[in-house]
Amino acid sequence: MLQDLANILAFEASRAFRESYFPGVPDVNIPQEHVEAVMRALQREMDREGKSRQRIQIEFTALPKERQRALAERRRWWFQKFSITPERWQSGYWSLWDVSDEAMPAIAA
16 A cells, blocks of 8 residues: 555656646645755655666756645645545554545646
8 A cells, every 4th residue: 555655656756747737736735845845855765766767867846836836735635645644644653444535636727
């Protein structure tokens, strides 16, 4: 289940660079400081994991600010779907049975 989450997040990150339209998720509010922290963390992970596979240089901080925010919102939404919230993270408790089957909200183009 957690590998599924990792695959989804990697797919969302790649879409942030490729898609012509990449909106955020309604009703997911993230402070700008957190968006910046997420971009730095994604960059660290890309640099650490991607050295052997990466053919082109990926810079998350080079994404336009609205795409950075959209990526952070989508990431937060997926974590919540998998029942990994800030409160749950602090508790150190996660259960497969708490994973939601809620569909992503429709986002108009």
